[in-house]
Amino acid sequence: MSDARTKGLGDIGAMPGDLRRSRFSAALMALALLVLVVSSFTSLDLQWSKFADDQAAQRMLKFFSELLSPSMDSRFLKNTTVAALETLAMSAVGTLLAAVAGLLFALPATQGAGMGRAAICGAARFVLNALRSIPELVWAALLIIAAGLGPFAGTLALALHTTGVLGRLFAEAIENAPGGPALTLQTQGIPGGRVFLYATLPQIVPQLLSYSLYRWENNIRAAAVMGVVGGGGLGALLSFHMGLFHMRETSTVLLAMLALVAVVDIGSWVLRRNLQR
Amino acid sequence: MQPPSHGLRRQTTPPGFHGAEALTTASTQPAGRIQPANRDPAWMGRLFWACAGVALLLPALIATEFKPWILFEPDSLRVSAQFAADFFPPKVEPAFLTMIARETWRTVAIATAGLALGLLIAIPLAVVSTTVLSVSAIPGRMHAWPLIVRQTVRVVLIVLRSVPELVWALVFVRVVGLGPTAGVLAIALTYGGMLGKVFSEILESDDRHAAQSLLRNGAGRLQTLLFGALPQSAAELTSYTVYRWECAIRSSAVLGFVGAGGLGQQMDNSMKMFNGSEVAAMLTVFFVLVAISDAVSARLRSMLG
């Protein structure tokens, strides 16, 4: 019985044609990837010899070992704490502003039945994409021209970039919200804005808060380094002391950064867990 | 007739009714049932949290030196208006554009090389830290030493991913000097940690039945990974790697601001010179780069299915 079946399939001992073809195209893609990676390495002027150099290795070792002994000077610790709080404030205010602005932009940016204004939708989406494509640090460098050095530029930079990110996420959340309650109100003739406030928004608020809290985790990391380009906070302290090769102070600031990131990560996780209850 | 009071109160007489009528209407309700309050019980809580939020917000605004009116001060307005005016037209000289093209390629190259090195770090660490390949855990609980090793590797991955890549870049610039090497290493370490952690999470959460069966029948650990775990997780792992490559391109541009080369460094130079037209050209190129890598990444990920 089985012979009759396999006879009809020809020589089954060799790999069938379609499998061969898909394997071939997969191999081509792998080759293209390899070419990309190799050309990346060769086109850059990577100074691996600097590592091989005995002196360089010693310098690195010395550098890293100095990093392991943080400074415990009380005045410096106070400065670091102030900078840490400044960084925390930057991330919080920036995320908050972005959540509000993101929601305002998300409304015109939602696609879906009943929203006939395609031009406005397209424009809103374009603005959000533009805001989101430019990294926080680049925004900070730009805003320093307008707002001067200091945490204000950093906060605005975070707010602008995160508006793009959250705006897009919020728009998707609004699109994916179940339409039942909204439809019910609409059939009663209630205008769109109120339908949104009473039907759609209450359903998605936990999701919006969750996205914002998750984004806060990313923003604390961005805020911490914002100071390196002039945005204040721990980053400014870090860049200052590293420039002067004050390794012990640098080490303290790095530890403060790690601690701050951990605190915000945990806080955000706890708050998001509570939202789901 | 008592006026309705706040909070919960046992009320046998509904407000507005008198005497005998009250008896008839009250008889439809069981005696002593608690009536809902006439004030919104959630109000106090909401008010409290709102006030707390404002109370936290004010010091935060002060700490961040939040003074939006600075933007509109005459001096600042003049500088920014001039800078913004320079944006149009963006600089399109051939020599300049050639330089930008070269720098854009360098940015992509730094990201690719960094991610490739990051994979070299991430894959072994993820394989070591996942419990799917644990031999001692086949009959039940893992033995002490394997558990310690796995948790240590996990901590290493978390530390690698918690340090922002800019910080690594700053450190490496001190050690190896300005240039792309610092950027490549910074991306390698940070993204190595990120990829390693997520790879191990993907392996943990996917179905273990096939891998478990192979291990129980005496297959080696790496063999189990290849024949039992990867067949189902490969698509997700590759998809995440492609997504991170896209992120790495953006990171690489940012690292240029601390001297790691590429588009970011050129942007930094032009900004410091207040050269609006150059900055505008570079921002546009950057925007297009991000859009292209976004599209390529989405396409690759949909092909992986």
Added chain:
Amino acid sequence: MRVVLDRVAVRHPAASGRPGPALRPLSLTIERGEQLAVVGPSGAGKTTLLHALACALPPSAGLLRFDEIDPWSLPTRRLHRQRSKLFLAPQVPPLPPRQRVVTAVLAARLPQWSLATALRSLVYPADIPAARFALAQFDVEHKLWARVDRLSGGERQRVALSRTALTAATLWLVDEPLSSLDPTRSVQAIDALTRLARERGATLIVTLHQVGVARLFPRVLGLRDGLLQFDVSGTDLSEERLRALYAQHEDELLNAAPLPRVAQADHASGLSWR
């Protein structure tokens, strides 16, 4: 492989959350090359017995010996080598959905393969004729190049069973191999399984609900609530024994449909207890 259980008891694994013993102290000797069937209602401990024999569950009491070696006294590495001498086929076929059948079947050879061979086989399968032969034993040869998730439940089960044709293990532990197979295929599969085991001199232990098939085995164990109720030859498997074993679980008793090899008398007696 010769297997000796000496008052072996096993608790439920912590993950399942069920308290108490899954298998009460059980003593058993299984000679090299023996073939036995294990029957009993759900929760009787059949799967636990197989897992204990496969060194996947440690005994909470008693001693287990394979050819006079106690596997749990061995260091982890040697225990792992010991595992390559046994083959456990779980109830749910452990085949990765996106893998091709040829690779899934050849995976039975992994304990004997070096890492290099394993890698090579992923690119191009190392021993296609062997895979073909194994699949042919269970009549799924035509699915050699198919993807596992495109197979039906019965085909998947037969592919999982065909791994036995390629393993080098000397103790085969097969958990409910016939659950997705129709009566014709069931007898074919058991036929192939027992023949392969006999040709290789492997000890075969199969858990079943199909009582008609169990009768074909030279030795049948009956488990209920973790206790061994009887240990008889297939021909001595009487109605009373089965009724007592499956009391309150009669719906789980399955009879293989009458086929050329099963005598008419068996078929009649199989229906009579209803």
